[in-house]
Amino acid sequence: MVERYTIRDLAEDFAVTTRALRFYEERGLLRPQRKGQSRVYSAADRVRLTLVLRGKRLGFTLDESAELIAMYDPSGNNEGQLRALINKIQEKHQRIVAQKSEIELMLSDLKEWEQRSRKALRELSRGNK
Amino acid sequence: MVERYTIRDLAEDFAVTTRALRFYEERGLLRPQRKGQSRVYSAADRVRLTLVLRGKRLGFTLDESAELIAMYDPSGNNEGQLRALINKIQEKHQRIVAQKSEIELMLSDLKEWEQRSRKALRELSRGNK
DNA sequence: AGTTACGTTTACGTTAACGTAAGGCAGAAG
DNA sequence: CTTCTGCCTTACGTTAACGTAAACGTAACT
Numbered sequence: 030m031v032e033r034y035t036i037r038d039l040a041e042d043f044a045v046t047t048r049a050l051r052f053y054e055e056r057g058l059l060r061p062q063r064k065g066q067s068r069v070y071s072a073a074d075r076v077r078l079t080l081v082l083r084g085k086r087l088g089f090t091l092d093e094s095a096e097l098i099a100m101y102d103p104s105g106n107n108e109g110q111l112r113a114l115i116n117k118i119q120e121k122h123q124r125i126v127a128q129k130s131e132i133e134l135m136l137s138d139l140k141e142w143e144q145r146s147r148k149a150l151r152e153l154s155r156g157n158k
Numbered sequence: 159m160v161e162r163y164t165i166r167d168l169a170e171d172f173a174v175t176t177r178a179l180r181f182y183e184e185r186g187l188l189r190p191q192r193k194g195q196s197r198v199y200s201a202a203d204r205v206r207l208t209l210v211l212r213g214k215r216l217g218f219t220l221d222e223s224a225e226l227i228a229m230y231d232p233s234g235n236n237e238g239q240l241r242a243l244i245n246k247i248q249e250k251h252q253r254i255v256a257q258k259s260e261i262e263l264m265l266s267d268l269k270e271w272e273q274r275s276r277k278a279l280r281e282l283s284r285g286n287k
Numbered sequence: 288a289g290t291t292a293c294g295t296t297t298a299c300g301t302t303a304a305c306g307t308a309a310g311g312c313a314g315a316a317g
Numbered sequence: 318c319t320t321c322t323g324c325c326t327t328a329c330g331t332t333a334a335c336g337t338a339a340a341c342g343t344a345a346c347t
Contacts, residue, residue, distance in 0.1 A: 035293085035294085036293090036294075037293075037294090046335080046336080047293095047294090048335065048336065048337085049334080049335065049336095051295090051296095052334070052335060056334090065294095065343085066294070066295060066296095066342075066343085067293090067294055067295075067343095068294085068295090080267075083260055083263065083264055084264075085334095086217075086256075086257065086260050087217065087257065087260055087261060087264065088215075088216065088217025090333075090334090091333080091334075092333095100271055100275070108279065108282055108283070111275050111278055111279045111282070112279070114275050115272055115275050115276065115279070118268050118271055118272045118275065119272070121268055122265070122268050122269075122272075125261055125264060125265055125268070126265075127215075128215065128216065128261060129258065129261050129265075131212055131215050131216055132216060132254055132257060132258050132261070134212065135212060135213075135216065135254060136251070136254055136255075136258075138209075139247050139250055139251050139254070140251075142229055142247055143244055143247045143248070143251075146229070146240050146243050146244050146247065147244065149240055150237065150240045150241070150244070153237055153240070154237070164323085164324085165323095165324070166323075166324085175305080175306080176324085177305065177306065177307085178304080178305065178306095180325090180326090181304070181305060185304090194312095194313080195312075195313080195324070195325055195326095196313095196323085196324055196325075197324085197325090214304095219303070219304090220303080220304070221303095
């Protein structure tokens with residue numbers, strides 16, 4: 030039971046266009062097999078796509094996501110490769126941690142502003158009474 | 159002591175180009191005063207710029223950041239305005255919270271991959287002995 | 288045989304966020 | 318007065334990530 034999907038299956042399941050899927054392939058992010066002329070996607074391709082989209086939502090470029098996916102792919106088997114991968118992973122890690130703290134800053138700012146807005150609103154309606 | 163800065167001051171302090179600063183102004187994100195022809199930035203402008211850049215690092219568009227800044231600006235004083243602002247704030251809040259959980263997912267994935275790489279590395283060096 | 292449905296390639300179009308000249312004004316320095 | 322500097326505007330160029338359109342292949346209905 031090898032689980033194969035058409036390009037449309039993936040497009041619907043992940044809410045992206047087929048154009049996007051072909052584009053990701055062109056950029057080396059996906060490598061579906063072919064049955065005749067048509068693309069055939071596997072479960073592994075779904076995992077990769079998940080990673081691409083997650084990266085996107087975090088503001089990563091496709092090239093950056095490509096790096097991450099290269100890491101996930103168990104084809105870099107020599108020592109130099111592995112060390113390089115570990116470095117890349119730690120780079121991403123750093124960046125993500127930084128992003129996390131920016132998010133926390135922004136969250137606390139937002140809460141503060143909301144409070145201020147609510148307060149202004151209360152005072153406004155009190156004044157109108 | 160009113161603290162005024164030239165465009166170059168800001169560019170250097172925030173590590174952006176003057177072109178970017180003019181562009182942000184064109185898009186309504188900054189509103190420096192003028193002395194003759196030249197722009198004169200205030201402390202408030204620095205706050206705004208901070209918000210723009212923070213938004214950028216979180217993958218927000220300039221338009222989205224513009225909304226946030228409009229909220230920060232205490233010029234929307236009627237009730238409808240304020241309610242709208244509070245809604246916007248909560249929207250952003252939702253999105254940021256979502257982003258935060260994506261980040262946590264990605265962090266745990268990264269850690270897992272790093273472990274795997276390290277393990278592969280150990281096994282490789284053990285095999286080479 | 289015709290047409291509907293889904294797939295393919297090729298290629299030009301689009302938006303965001305600036306980069307990069309090109310040419311001009313204005314005040315400080317020599 | 319000329320020559321820098323530094324700032325200004327105007328405007329075309331650039332990259333990323335697809336959108337969109339054209340033109341074609343093919344398998345399955347009807």
